[in-house]
């Protein structure tokens with residue numbers, strides 16, 4: 338399925354759970370099993386700057402209810418000194434291919450909830466759109482070459498969904 342198919346399948350009620358406050362986060366945690374909480378979750382930060390969480394392996398586009406996002410990726414939570422904090426956070430979302438700089442939106446959304454967090458994505462994924470074949474590629478180990486056709490990839494992020502419509 339491409340993003341358009343997923344968007345068509347995404348109904349608003351299937352969107353990720355909005356987490357705006359510490360109370361909403363606590364309520365969400367209570368509904369999770371201990372095993373589930375050891376795994377990362379799918380997240381997006383919606384255009385209102387609100388963190389939305391969905392079970393792991395959920396499509397990011399579905400988590401966002403088909404809307405645009407400020408950031409997206411995977412997030413894990415760990416207990417630290419009796420409190421939940423964000424542990425591992427990545428921008429790994431092949432649905433949105435967010436830029437590494439979208440961390441600031443993630444940081445703001447977590448700060449708003451009052452959750453401790455790292456100072457940057459703990460694993461950064463560098464997405465680029467190939468200028469030749471238009472596929473979205475991931476830059477690996479500083480090697481700016483499209484894995485699909487071998488063309489050179491630009492050094493700056495260029496996967497802006499606003500360019501698509």
Ligand SMILES: [Zn+2]
Nearest residue numbers: 467470483486
């Ligand atoms: Zn290519």
